Amino acid sequence: MITIKTTVNASIEKVWEFWNKPEHITKWAFASPEWHSPRAENDLREGGKFSTTMAAKDGSMSFDFVGEYTLVKENQAINYTMGDGRKVEISFKETPKGVEITENFDPESENPEDMQRGGWQAILDNFKAYAEAN
Template sequence: METANHTPITVETTVNLPIAKVWESWSQPAHITKWNNASPDWHSPYADNDLRKDGRFKTTMAAKDGSVSFDFEGVYTDVKEHELIEYTMGDGRKVKISFSCDGDQTKVTETFDPESTHPVDMQRAGWQAILDNFKTYTEKNF
């Protein structure tokens, strides 16, 4: 299993809603805490999001059994409403999220620098699972 890969990883989904609703679900802490988990045994009990260039975000991700938690945080380097979000994570890795709409469908494409601890396939699967939860939550609640 490859863990030293420095090639960015891309995951994507298409949400069957207009961009304004997708953006709202992606950016508001009250929604982030509802969809930001990779599996049912995890959750995000806290989220703070200052979505603007140089703004900061922080989301606590935790096992529901209380055994472990960590903060996922960073600083926004570019934000174009309904189009683009770029940020640098606390460990220096970069993330780019693009939003493209076609009527009542919005494609979300997320590209991120992998970390070196976990296998690339595991990272891709985890980020894709979170994105899939985002799609499911957003389509059900908007």
């Protein structure tokens, strides 16, 4: 598994809402300024599914990031299985400096792990910036 982390200077309630509500997901779920997320759907419950469209702003490419929740503990943890069968575990922990978010995910086999770690970390950093600014 690959692990990434950040600490968001916000309340656990705000972090949970911004992480899970589609109107917020579309504001942060992309890795670089050339990309955006024009659409997000989220059925946040065990057995529920989610789908987020990530697209290049120039229209050259897009894909849907999809999965199904296997664990949802409000303000604490989310686990899901991606469309290709890989597993993701996310924990949310309140600390004196804010909410520590830790993501563990199975790597895919097409790209180097450092590249995958960098892409996922960039998205997590976008989330941190968005949650702290709004």
